[in-house]
Each structure stands twice: as C-alpha cells, then as structure tokens.
Amino acid sequence: MNPFPARHRAMLASGLIALLAACSPQDDMETDDRIAPPDEGALQAAARSVLENARNRNEIDGYALEIGTADDIYARISAGDVQSVDTQVAIASxxxxxxxxxxxxxxxxxxxxxxxxxxxxxxxxxxxxxxxxxxxxxxxxxxxxxxxxxxxxxxxxxxxxxxxxxxxxxxxxxxxxxxxxxxxxxxxxxxxxxxxxxxxxxxxxxxxxxxxxxxxxxxxxxxxxLEVDLPYLPEDNPRIAGGILTSVADLGTFFRALLVRDDRLMGEADYSMLRTPQTDTNQGRLPNVTATGYSFGLWIEDPAELAEAGTAGPELSAPGLFGAVPWLDDDRGYYAVLLLRLSNYTTGLDLMRELRTEILARLP
The missing domain is CATH 3.40.710.10 (DD-peptidase/beta-lactamase superfamily)
Incomplete structure (x- = not known):
C-alpha cells in the first residue's frame, strides 16, 4: 500500500501549504548574520553550491538549510520560495x-x-x-x-x-x-x-x-x-504524524537537542532507544530510503552506506513528504536540517546525500 496516495498529497499540499504566509518567491539568497561559521564559510559555501545547482536544474524553487554541531552552527541559509531562515514550512513526516x-x-x-x-x-x-x-x-x-x-x-x-x-x-x-x-x-x-x-x-x-x-x-x-515554535495543524485534530509548521532554525534547535541528548526532553535510556532499531525496515521501507532500521520517528541508516560515505554513525533521519530532511550523525557529531517546498520526498533525500558528502569532507 502506498503510504502517500495522490489524494493525500493533494490535500496536504493544498491544505497545509495554503496556511503558510503567502508571499512571492524571492531569488535573493539569505545568510543568517548571527551565524559566523567556524570554518570561515567553506562548508556553508559548499552546501549552498549543492542547493543552488539543484535550483538551476529546476529541481527545487528554494530551500532553507542549517548545519551544526553541539557547539557551533556552520550554516544557516535560505533562498527562493523559503524566504528566510525564520519562515515556517510544512515538514510532514x-x-x-x-x-x-x-x-x-x-x-x-x-x-x-x-x-x-x-x-x-x-x-x-x-x-x-x-x-x-x-x-x-x-x-x-x-x-x-x-x-x-x-x-x-x-x-x-x-x-x-x-x-x-x-x-x-x-x-x-x-x-x-x-x-x-x-x-x-x-x-x-x-x-x-x-x-x-x-x-x-x-x-x-x-x-x-x-x-x-x-x-x-x-x-x-x-x-x-527549547524556546522554539512547533505548531501542529489543524487545531482540533492535529496531524500527529506530520502536521508541524516550523522554521529551519527551530527544527535545527530540536535536532541539536537530540544530538547532545538534552536531558530537558528525555532521559539517557530514551536517547539510546532512538539510536537502536526497534524494527527491521527492509520489508516495507519507502522508495529511495536506504535505512535498514527504524526507532521512534527516526530512520536508522544502513551501516554499509555510512561506511562508504566515511562515518560509523549511527545516522538518524526523518524525511518528510514535502522534501524536508533533518538528520544527525553521532560519529561525526553533527546535525543538519534541510527544508524544501515540494510535492515529493525523494528529491530531499537525494540532496541530503549530496550534502552529507560535503559535510563529511569539511567537518573539522
């Protein structure tokens, strides 16, 4: 059974996205001036190049991206139809x-x-x-x-x-x-x-x-x-599986908390469970998903794919229908959040893998 039937996509796209603040797409790019990348911008520049190339291929109309570690934020950028790093976007799953x-x-x-x-x-x-x-x-x-x-x-x-x-x-x-x-x-x-x-x-x-x-x-x-905004839609029957509107900065704060195991959210045993496959996904995983395990809300990447990329992981991710892909990597100690406005999730996963390569090559 297709977990994302056409009528479901259409309803979410028309219902959720219509509720976002309406404004015309802008071609200018934004970099959060509050962020001073500790590597003098090399990682941020490489990540922007990946995303701008995707825009030039007409695969996406815009993006917002944050990359960080426990101590630093290496990139917080946006462009196109995600007008700023504070723009709230429907992130689905x-x-x-x-x-x-x-x-x-x-x-x-x-x-x-x-x-x-x-x-x-x-x-x-x-x-x-x-x-x-x-x-x-x-x-x-x-x-x-x-x-x-x-x-x-x-x-x-x-x-x-x-x-x-x-x-x-x-x-x-x-x-x-x-x-x-x-x-x-x-x-x-x-x-x-x-x-x-x-x-x-x-x-x-x-x-x-x-x-x-x-x-x-x-x-x-x-x-x-966490001092973030995570509203669920609609109010009377909130979509627990994917009704959040949020910004790249706010979702980035949440994923940083998962990375550092922030005890304000849950205990050490819970963070360990999030990193431990609770079920095998080889039967029933979604197209273009290469994860071999799933915990609670998070896919756990195939260790073989991670080894080829240059990390021992675990890598936890949560791709959403509209192209949002947040992920974190325990071995290399970073998290990243990519927000897009699409009608599919596979492009988001492809860009996540391109970005992963650039991140792993440039992290200290």
Whole structure:
C-alpha cells in the first residue's frame, strides 16, 4: 500500500501549504548574520553550491538549510520560495521525531513514580483509554505504544479521518477511535508498515493519559524548554504524524537537542532507544530510503552506506513528504536540517546525500 496516495498529497499540499504566509518567491539568497561559521564559510559555501545547482536544474524553487554541531552552527541559509531562515514550512513526516519525543518525555517523567497506571511502552493502550469507545476496541487490547511509534501496530496506514482532518471535521480522539475500530491488518509487532494512523492513535493516548491537548503537551514538554515554535495543524485534530509548521532554525534547535541528548526532553535510556532499531525496515521501507532500521520517528541508516560515505554513525533521519530532511550523525557529531517546498520526498533525500558528502569532507 502506498503510504502517500495522490489524494493525500493533494490535500496536504493544498491544505497545509495554503496556511503558510503567502508571499512571492524571492531569488535573493539569505545568510543568517548571527551565524559566523567556524570554518570561515567553506562548508556553508559548499552546501549552498549543492542547493543552488539543484535550483538551476529546476529541481527545487528554494530551500532553507542549517548545519551544526553541539557547539557551533556552520550554516544557516535560505533562498527562493523559503524566504528566510525564520519562515515556517510544512515538514510532514519530518515532524515525527517531535511527536515521539513528547511520548518519551511523558514516559520518562513517570519512571520511578508511584503512579500505578503510569504510561509504558509495552502494555496495551486500552489501559489508558479505559472508559472511552477507543478503549473498548479489540485493537486497543493488543496494540502497544511501542507498536504505534515504530509503525508495527498493524493499524491502517492512511485512515480517511487523518486525510480529512484538514477541514477540521473531527477530533483527535474521534479519529483515533475510528482507526482502532477498523482493527489491525496483521498481528502487532510482526511487520513494519509506515504511515500516519499509528501516530494519530499515540497522540490520542497521550491526551487521554494527561488530560491535556496535544498542542499543550508539545508546547510544555518540547517547545518551551527549547524556546522554539512547533505548531501542529489543524487545531482540533492535529496531524500527529506530520502536521508541524516550523522554521529551519527551530527544527535545527530540536535536532541539536537530540544530538547532545538534552536531558530537558528525555532521559539517557530514551536517547539510546532512538539510536537502536526497534524494527527491521527492509520489508516495507519507502522508495529511495536506504535505512535498514527504524526507532521512534527516526530512520536508522544502513551501516554499509555510512561506511562508504566515511562515518560509523549511527545516522538518524526523518524525511518528510514535502522534501524536508533533518538528520544527525553521532560519529561525526553533527546535525543538519534541510527544508524544501515540494510535492515529493525523494528529491530531499537525494540532496541530503549530496550534502552529507560535503559535510563529511569539511567537518573539522
């Protein structure tokens, strides 16, 4: 099953992108004056050359890019239809790591607590949906949060209520209930099937468990500590799998936090899980994706490909439908965030690989 059907792409493109600030594309390029690349600009210049070549080939109309390490930002640039490094762009599945981080933050906070019904990765979600129609479904009795976050739940990949959410006609819990009532298509935990349905249900579990809205959880647990803006659309039925609008600077701050294992977001054990394959993706991975593992919101790159590129990794990435690709590399100690406005993700992955080559060749 194609996880990105044509009608889904069309709805997201027309619904999400139409909500972005409208202004005419500009051909001038922007470099954030607050950033002084420690290598005197060689890496920034090489990265811009890769992206400008893609513009000249008419593959992209613009871009925003940030490259950094734990201590320095080597590049923060934009051009074309991404008017500035602060322009908010729809990033689709590139936002899944943020959603996973919210759940892991809640779980981490509860570790060691005396709460009897605390949130856990490996118990059926019916426990936290008790008293709701969703909790009474057969699927809720067998699906766990781990299944939801690593796409092995067996739930429908692209449910109609997730696609139709753009008109705000339902709620997160109502949509999650519909997904669970439809049942599982295979035994949870036995297959990898990438999509939006599982994350929608995970978001509903978080709301039911905490009594807070999804956006308030994101703001409180991720956005406020990092001083970034991560709004999810639409408001009533937020797209947990990919409804974020964000800038390259704000998403870069989040990925820097993942790189340095910022304890304001989650604990060391959670960061280790993010770097450990939770499922094999060789059966069911998307076209042009070479990752051989998936954790929670993050693809884990094939070690053989990384070795050929000149790094031991692990490399974690989250390509999104509209071309956004954030990634980080533990071995070389850097992160990068590429934002584009496209109708496909494969171009973003191709450019990410070109940029990876330039980055690995020029990092100190």
């Amino acid at each position: 590139a936002g899944k790591p943020v959603s996973a981080a919210v759940l892991l933050n809640i779980i981490d906070e509860d570790r060691g607590s005396l709460r009897l019904n605390r949130l856990r990765l490996d118990e059926p979600i019916a426990r936290w949906l008790d008293g709701t129609p969703a909790g009474n479904t057969a699927a809720a009795q067998e699906v766990t949060l781990r299944h939801l976050l690593n796409h092995t739940s067996g739930l429908e990949q692209q449910p109609d209520c997730v696609e139709s959410e753009l008109n705000g006609s339902t709620s997160l819990m109502a949509c999650a209930t519909e997904i669970l009532e439809a049942g599982t298509r295979f035994t949870p935990g036995t297959r990898f099937a990438y999509g939006a349905g599982s994350y929608h249900v995970a978001g509903a579990v978080a709301e039911a468990y905490t009594g807070q809205s999804w956006q308030s959880l994101v703001d409180e647990r991720i956005a406020a500590p």
